[in-house]
Amino acid sequence: MDKQANRQKQDLCPVAKKCGGCRYTDTPYAEQLKIKQKRVEQLIKAFGKVKPILGMDDPAHYRNKVHAVFDFQKGKGIVAGIYQEKSHKVVPVEGCLLENQKAGEIIQSVRELAKSFKIKAYDEDSGYGLLRHVLVRVGHATGEIMVVLVLGSPILPSKKNFVSELCKLHPEITTILINVNNKRTSMVLGEKEQVIYGKGYIEDELCGKRFKISAKSFYQVNSVQTEVLYTKATQYAGLTGKETVVDAYCGIGTIALAAAGQAKKVIGVELNKDAVRDAIANAKINRMKNVDFYQNDAGRFLTQMAEAGERVDVVFMDPPRSGSTEAFLDALIRISPERVVYISCEPETLARDIKYLTANSGYRMEEAVPVDMFPFTEGIEMVCLLSQKRSPRN
Numbered sequence: 299m300d301k302q303a304n305r306q307k308q309d310l311c312p313v314a315k316k317c318g319g320c321r322y323t324d325t326p327y328a329e330q331l332k333i334k335q336k337r338v339e340q341l342i343k344a345f346g347k348v349k350p351i352l353g354m355d356d357p358a359h360y361r362n363k364v365h366a367v368f369d370f371q372k373g374k375g376i377v378a379g380i381y382q383e384k385s386h387k388v389v390p391v392e393g394c395l396l397e398n399q400k401a402g403e404i405i406q407s408v409r410e411l412a413k414s415f416k417i418k419a420y421d422e423d424s425g426y427g428l429l430r431h432v433l434v435r436v437g438h439a440t441g442e443i444m445v446v447l448v449l450g451s452p453i454l455p456s457k458k459n460f461v462s463e464l465c466k467l468h469p470e471i472t473t474i475l476i477n478v479n480n481k482r483t484s485m486v487l488g489e490k491e492q493v494i495y496g497k498g499y500i501e502d503e504l505c506g507k508r509f510k511i512s513a514k515s516f517y518q519v520n521s522v523q524t525e526v527l528y529t530k531a532t533q534y535a536g537l538t539g540k541e542t543v544v545d546a547y548c549g550i551g552t553i554a555l556a557a558a559g560q561a562k563k564v565i566g567v568e569l570n571k572d573a574v575r576d577a578i579a580n581a582k583i584n585r586m587k588n589v590d591f592y593q594n595d596a597g598r599f600l601t602q603m604a605e606a607g608e609r610v611d612v613v614f615m616d617p618p619r620s621g622s623t624e625a626f627l628d629a630l631i632r633i634s635p636e637r638v639v640y641i642s643c644e645p646e647t648l649a650r651d652i653k654y655l656t657a658n659s660g661y662r663m664e665e666a667v668p669v670d671m672f673p674f675t676e677g678i679e680m681v682c683l684l685s686q687k688r689s690p691r692n
């Protein structure tokens with residue numbers, strides 16, 4: 299990178315060079331969208347039509363989930379920041395282009411309170427100290443805020459005072475949890491969790507539905523673009539009210555519940571048990587009686603459905619970055635729904651899975667559209683429609 303570009307990058311974010319979370323702080327937003335469009339076309343166009351990427355009007359501070367790691371640094375004391383790219387060195391961060399600003403302020407307050415309460419940052423090498431990470435989640439529509447203090451051991455000294463001081467500084471916080479992570483791991487959250495203020499989860503609204511979100515459940519980080527993504531996904535599904543629908547890799551049931559009003563029945567499957575518990579609660583909150591959620595591996599579950607000879611009209615699938623599995627795709631081919639709506643956050647595994655599906659069945663990719671969920675970073679989200687019928691263009 300030349301000097302001028304480097305300087306521009308520094309202007310937008312003083313730690314951009316060290317942090318590595320953003321790739322495009324020195325690239326105008328319109329240019330970022332072009333780069334992503336090109337990348338997607340290289341990978342997906344061979345299978346069918348790729349529509350122009352749907353970008354944001356205001357791409358800054360979109361992340362509703364913000365995480366910081368604590369560290370003790372000589373001369374600075376306790377710092378909150380992010381791991382330097384490809385290392386375990388902590389880069390102090392006091393404001394980030396991607397993150398919700400209120401969440402950023404809360405993280406700084408946690409750091410200052412830790413200092414005045416003499417709470418030590420956890421040291422990864424020695425296992426000494428207490429405060430490891432903080433995670434803040436903000437409900438985009440509701441404004442509810444969850445703070446998760448990740449500790450190396452279960453006891454937070456002066457817990458009551460700490461909570462009341464933090465809430466005094468930020469009355470908009472609605473719940474605070476302690477999560478205990480005493481393992482040597484790069485995972486942020488441990489198993490054990492204790493609610494120390496409020497109800498232990500937040501609620502948010504998406505596509506006219508209300509969702510309960512626990513600390514460990516997956517929830518899309520960019521709420522504005524998630525609505526764009528789900529609207530496109532339900533359009534592609536072409537529901538009329540008569541269909542039986544599967545939402546595979548369903549998380550807390552967001553897509554299932556967004557689609558349930560236009561389907562006869564929706565079946566959601568998800569591996570994470572906290573997310574499934576949230577999904578079941580979310581069906582109740584939204585009074586949707588035609589949705590069932592199951593905790594299982596999506597591939598195993600779909601294989602069982604195929605073996606039982608179940609009829610399904612539409613499958614939504616939204617796997618993690620690693621994509622789906624051959625077991626899942628083989629079962630999908632056996633069940634043979636009329637339409638498959640594949641949502642992906644990793645175009646490479648999407649291309650791999652579409653290649654497998656189209657090579658081994660009568661499915662064709664009708665259309666795909668990238669949705670920019672992760673401005674300033676290299677992340678690309680896509681939704682894509684596969685159908686059994688021949689595309690009208692052919």
Ligand code: SAH
Pocket residue numbers: 516517518546547548549550551552553567568569570573594595596597616617618
């Ligand atoms: N559709 C949801 C979640 C998508 S993220 C949403 O839009 O919010 C992918 C989800 O897949 C995560 O919730 C993750 O826990 C789940 N998952 C990962 N591996 C899985 C598997 N083998 N079977 C079922 N679900 C899985």
